[in-house]
Amino acid sequence: MRRPAIALAVILAVAACRRPAASRRASASVAAEPSYELRMGKSVFQHYCQTCHGESGAGDGFNAFNLDPKPRDLSDPAFQKSKRDADLEDAVRRGGNGVGLSPLMPPWGHTLSDQQVAEVVLYLRGLRR
Amino acid sequence: MPLRRLFAATSVAFLAVLAISPAKNVLRPYRAIQRRYFALAASRAKSLKEARGFARRKVAIQQLWLRDFDDRVDRCSTCHLGTAEASMAGAPEPFRLHPKTAHTPGDFDRFGCTSCHGGQGLATEREDAHGTAAEAGPPMTPLPLAEAGCGRCHFAESVADAPMLSRGRALLEKEGCYACHTVRGHESFRSQAPPLSTESVKTGGAWLKRWLRNPRAVDGNATMPDFQLADKEIDALSNYLFSVAPPRELAPRISLAESEPAGDAAHGKKIFSEARCISCHTVEGKGNGSAPELSKVASAATRGWIHAFLRDPQAFNPRTRMPRYHFSDGESRDVVAYIESEFRDFDAPADMLAPVHVNLTLAEAGQRIFRTAGCVSCHDPKTGERFGPDLNGIGDKKATSLDFGRRRELARTLPAWLAAKVDSPRSFAAGLKMPSFELGPEDTRAVVTALLSLAMEPPPEKYRVAAPSAVAPLPGGAVGRLFDRYRCLSCHRVGDRGEDVSTAPLTFEGSRVKRDWLVDYLVVPYSLRPILEERMPVFRMPREEAAQLADALETFFLDPQVPEDPFAGRPASDADAGEGQRLYVTLGCRACHILGSSGGYYGPPLTETPKRLKAGWIDSWLKGPKRWRSDARCPNYGLTDTDALRLTAYLESLPPAAPSKGTTP
Numbered sequence: 001m002r003r004p005a006i007a008l009a010v011i012l013a014v015a016a017c018r019r020p021a022a023s024r025r026a027s028a029s030v031a032a033e034p035s036y037e038l039r040m041g042k043s044v045f046q047h048y049c050q051t052c053h054g055e056s057g058a059g060d061g062f063n064a065f066n067l068d069p070k071p072r073d074l075s076d077p078a079f080q081k082s083k084r085d086a087d088l089e090d091a092v093r094r095g096g097n098g099v100g101l102s103p104l105m106p107p108w109g110h111t112l113s114d115q116q117v118a119e120v121v122l123y124l125r126g127l128r129r
Numbered sequence: 130m131p132l133r134r135l136f137a138a139t140s141v142a143f144l145a146v147l148a149i150s151p152a153k154n155v156l157r158p159y160r161a162i163q164r165r166y167f168a169l170a171a172s173r174a175k176s177l178k179e180a181r182g183f184a185r186r187k188v189a190i191q192q193l194w195l196r197d198f199d200d201r202v203d204r205c206s207t208c209h210l211g212t213a214e215a216s217m218a219g220a221p222e223p224f225r226l227h228p229k230t231a232h233t234p235g236d237f238d239r240f241g242c243t244s245c246h247g248g249q250g251l252a253t254e255r256e257d258a259h260g261t262a263a264e265a266g267p268p269m270t271p272l273p274l275a276e277a278g279c280g281r282c283h284f285a286e287s288v289a290d291a292p293m294l295s296r297g298r299a300l301l302e303k304e305g306c307y308a309c310h311t312v313r314g315h316e317s318f319r320s321q322a323p324p325l326s327t328e329s330v331k332t333g334g335a336w337l338k339r340w341l342r343n344p345r346a347v348d349g350n351a352t353m354p355d356f357q358l359a360d361k362e363i364d365a366l367s368n369y370l371f372s373v374a375p376p377r378e379l380a381p382r383i384s385l386a387e388s389e390p391a392g393d394a395a396h397g398k399k400i401f402s403e404a405r406c407i408s409c410h411t412v413e414g415k416g417n418g419s420a421p422e423l424s425k426v427a428s429a430a431t432r433g434w435i436h437a438f439l440r441d442p443q444a445f446n447p448r449t450r451m452p453r454y455h456f457s458d459g460e461s462r463d464v465v466a467y468i469e470s471e472f473r474d475f476d477a478p479a480d481m482l483a484p485v486h487v488n489l490t491l492a493e494a495g496q497r498i499f500r501t502a503g504c505v506s507c508h509d510p511k512t513g514e515r516f517g518p519d520l521n522g523i524g525d526k527k528a529t530s531l532d533f534g535r536r537r538e539l540a541r542t543l544p545a546w547l548a549a550k551v552d553s554p555r556s557f558a559a560g561l562k563m564p565s566f567e568l569g570p571e572d573t574r575a576v577v578t579a580l581l582s583l584a585m586e587p588p589p590e591k592y593r594v595a596a597p598s599a600v601a602p603l604p605g606g607a608v609g610r611l612f613d614r615y616r617c618l619s620c621h622r623v624g625d626r627g628e629d630v631s632t633a634p635l636t637f638e639g640s641r642v643k644r645d646w647l648v649d650y651l652v653v654p655y656s657l658r659p660i661l662e663e664r665m666p667v668f669r670m671p672r673e674e675a676a677q678l679a680d681a682l683e684t685f686f687l688d689p690q691v692p693e694d695p696f697a698g699r700p701a702s703d704a705d706a707g708e709g710q711r712l713y714v715t716l717g718c719r720a721c722h723i724l725g726s727s728g729g730y731y732g733p734p735l736t737e738t739p740k741r742l743k744a745g746w747i748d749s750w751l752k753g754p755k756r757w758r759s760d761a762r763c764p765n766y767g768l769t770d771t772d773a774l775r776l777t778a779y780l781e782s783l784p785p786a787a788p789s790k791g792t793t794p
Contacts, residue, residue: 036228036275043292048762051731052720062660066729067720095764096717103717110765111755115229 041123044116048108057127069102075129088121159207159253163188166210166224173216190253193241197589203241203250205258213237231290244588245278246270267527270581271544273574277524280582283594284314289759296572297579304566305352308506309517312583320507322353323446328370330383331434333482337367345567347429348422350411353507354564357555362498369495371485379437379444386440387433389462397467400460405666408620408630409450412472417630417663420451428474428481436465443614450619450628455669503562517563522585523547534558547577608681615668623686630663637688637757641746644683646737651675657733688749690756695748701778708772709779716766716776724783732763738780748777 034042045053052067054060057074064071073079083091091099095107108117167183174180191206211217211224213234218226227233232240243250248269252258260268270277276294286302287295301307307318328337341363344351358366375383406423407416413424426435439461442451456464474481499505506516524543531546534557539545549556551573554563568576587593603609603623612618618627622634638647652675654665701709713719719727723734738747749756751773754763768776 036230040228040290047760051762063721063729063731066727097715103715104720106717106720106764107766108764110767 037119037122038126040116041119041121044112044120045123048112049120052105056129057124058129067102067104069104071105074124075127077128080125080128085118085121085125088124089117092117092120157253158255159190160188162208162223163210169220169224170211170214170216173220175216193238195239195241195244195250197239197592198241198244201241201243201250203243204253205242205248205250207253208255208258209242244281246275247278267525268542274544274578274581277578277581280579281524281584282588282592285594293575293578294582297575297577300568300572300576301579303352304354304568305507306520308510309503309515309563311515311519311521313521319448319510320352321446321448321450322507323449325370325508326373327375327379327383327434327445329373329484330375330380331430333480334367334371334485335478335481335483336429337370337485338363341366349414350418350420350422354566356502356564358502362502365491365495366498366504367485367495368487368491369493369499372487372489372492372495382437382440382444383431383433385433386436386465387431389436389458391469392459392462392464392466394463394466394470396460397463397465398471400456400464401467403667404454404464405664408663408666415662419630423468423472425472425474425477427469427472428477431482432465432469435468436461439464450616452616452619452666452668453614454666455671457669460669503564520580520583522583524581524583525585532557544577544581547580548573551576551580604681604685608677611674611678615670620663620665631665632658632661632758634757635682635686637686637691639683639686640688640691641743642741643743644679646741647679647682648672648675651678660730688757691743691749692745695745695774695777701774701782703782705775705778706782707779709775709777709782712768712772712776713779721763735780736783739783740785742780744777744781747780748773751776 050061051063052059052061052071053074054064054071059071059073061071091101091105092112093107093109095109096102096105098107112120167186171180171183174183190204191210192202192204193206195201195203206212208223209225211220212227214226216226217224220226232245241250242248246269247267248260249258249266252265256262257265260266274293276288276291279288279291280294280298283291283294286298301312302315302318305320305322306312307315308320308322340347341356341358343355344353345355374380406412409417409420411418411422411424414422430438438445439454440456441453442449443453454461503516505511506514526543528541528543528546531541531543533539533541533546536546536549536557539549550563551566551568554565555561603612603626617623617635620630621627622629622631622636624636627635633641642650650665651668651670652672654667656664658664713724718724718735719729721729721731723729724736728734750763751766751768752770754761754765
């Protein structure tokens with residue numbers, strides 16, 4: 001008779017220490033926010049890349065028609081598939097000249113930090129159409 | 130017997146109570162979380178040794194002791210264990226690697242977590258620590274608004290890597306919030322809104338009523354917000370404004386201008402486009418938009434007023450950003466003729482500019498409204514007086530101390546309250562005075578971020594980052610008067626003063642451009658960057674004034690780090706210039722710059738470089754374009770000193786442009 005009573009006392013005591021689930025309503029607020037890295041990557045892209053590569057990455061920025069060869073269509077799925085992140089980062093850092101392509105794509109390795117290069121590549125990956 | 134039984138029962142109860150304390154600890158959720166983390170980290174580890182290290186780790190409270198911040202203790206890392214662990218990139222919360230920022234991971238030990246993110250550092254249970262529990266202390270700043278944390282130490286208007294905060298602060302300034310609200314560092318803010326002393330001779334009752342009904346519906350560029358005035362109030366205010374007699378020095382100018390003969394509209398059109406009015410104004414939406422839309426201005430103001438204003442805007446409004454052009458009487462007449470013929474609202478009622486017949490009782494009521502509704506704050510600012518509540522410390526307000534009034538549906542949090550206040554300030558109760566700014570969700574969020582950065586207490590002294598003060602003293606005397614007349618600071622920055630409309634800050638202009646070129650340019654400016662809407666206006670500046678300005682810039686606005694002669698007395702050879710030309714091609718400079726007949730539209734054309742730019746500046750620029758503007762797009766190519774000099778030599782050796790210079794767009 002006594003043992004269940006003790007067990008009950010212990011359970012009750014422990015339960016009393018547990019906090020009632022106070023806020024089930026919180027946590028609904030943060031929906032699909034783009035990550036910090038993605039937001040930073042977007043701002044780098046808009047600032048440095050968009051004039052030639054275009055808003056959607058299709059190579060149709062307003063300065064593109066002055067360039068020959070034309071800027072790469074970054075949103076092309078085949079292109080995206082053929083390059084690893086490291087390749088893209090390398091091309092951003094060393095520019096067209098560095099990777100054996102047109103010198104009209106400048107090297108950004110002395111302008112952008114490694115972190116920024118990684119962020120802009122992360123953003124490029126989302127441009128795939 | 131019964132006594133013994135009672136003793137046994139109390140002993141058992143006593144033991145049970147004693148057991149609660151360890152049981153409470155054993156059952157804390159962080160223990161399970163830490164065990165989960167160790168397993169996850171072990172599975173993600175790069176080496177067996179590392180994995181074993183994780184597997185061996187003991188469950189324990191983790192904490193950072195923040196000596197500089199009132200000896201606060203942050204225990205966030207008790208659950209957020211992976212914030213500094215590279216292998217935890219992309220791991221699920223709460224284990225994710227903290228994104229790299231200027232302060233992470235380097236400053237974890239100094240700042241802890243709560244200095245930036247807010248919340249309750251001491252707590253070890255989720256709801257308490259994040260501040261979502263009903264009885265918890267001030268909550269964390271929601272992640273989308275996290276840049277508010279940057280602003281607690283960084284007091285500059287524009288904070289690198291915090292675009293939302295910078296945008297919010299810019300909006301607080303642009304929307305004129307500081308005209309009514311006190312905020313530390315902005316005590317000297319004055320709205321650019323005009324004094325309203327000449328309304329009776331400027332416009333008509335019909336137009337004024339439209340404007341007061343909702344200024345931004347009349348002109349999308351209007352800075353005046355919507356005060357949601359009732360018809361009676363609008364009527365009273367119109368009567369008051371028409372009862373104010375124009376100042377004695379302005380009235381004759383207006384009547385004189387009214388009586389002048391009409392000018393030549395076709396010629397006026399030419400002057401109008403040369404004057405680059407749309408560097409600030411818009412015409413049918415085209416232009417910068419920081420000054421009024423002009424396409425209907427002739428239906429908003431009388432001919433005489435427009436003319437007198439154009440001749441000397443600063444006499445009408447000493448706080449205006451508008452320069453005083455050097456138009457001759459004939460030229461200004463032509464411009465006004467053009468405005469009169471083109472910039473009309475053809476749907477406007479005929480009596481748009483008919484004056485209000487003043488009823489003195491109404492005018493008196495209007496004068497009271499002018500004070501009580503807050504119009505004075507912008508239109509007649511007095512020092513030290515602020516109409517609205519002080520906003521210092523608003524970012525630390527407790528949610529329980531906020532008046533949610535009618536807005537019962539809102540989440541009881543400070544960010545939600547602020548967002549609603551900014552978005553629809555009058556919705557909380559009847560009789561509130563804050564006008565509506567119609568900002569839209571993105572801008573509202575930016576403003577809330579900036580507001581949340583206004584802390585009750587500033588951080589410890591050594592953590593405060595003030596606005597960088599590269600204060601260049603502005604010239605006084607005759608040159609100072611020219612700066613003022615042409616309102617150079619409305620577009621150009623000088624040190625930390627002036628607005629950033631032009632891409633060319635003037636702080637070091639003397640190190641950058643050649644004096645003779647500058648004189649010619651000031652007399653007849655042309656577009657260096659054709660893609661920009663905002664271009665230097667043709668002020669019709671007399672040559673003497675241009676020379677005076679250029680001399681001052683040449684003498685005082687210098688960057689000591691830019692060498693006068695980068696070649697150090699050994700002039701570059703033709704071979705050097707030849708090498709430079711090769712570099713120009715292989716670096717791909719033509720992607721952005723026009724040289725000769727081809728090139729990109731992004732940077733300034735370089736054809737005229739030898740006339741325009743100083744060699745020392747080109748050389749310094751090539752070695753680090755971001756030295757003068759952090760947003761310069763020109764890449765740093767990491768050139769060696771020799772290569773930079775060669776490229777400089779090439780650009781300085783370009784032949785003078787063919788006489789067909791006029792083709793520059």
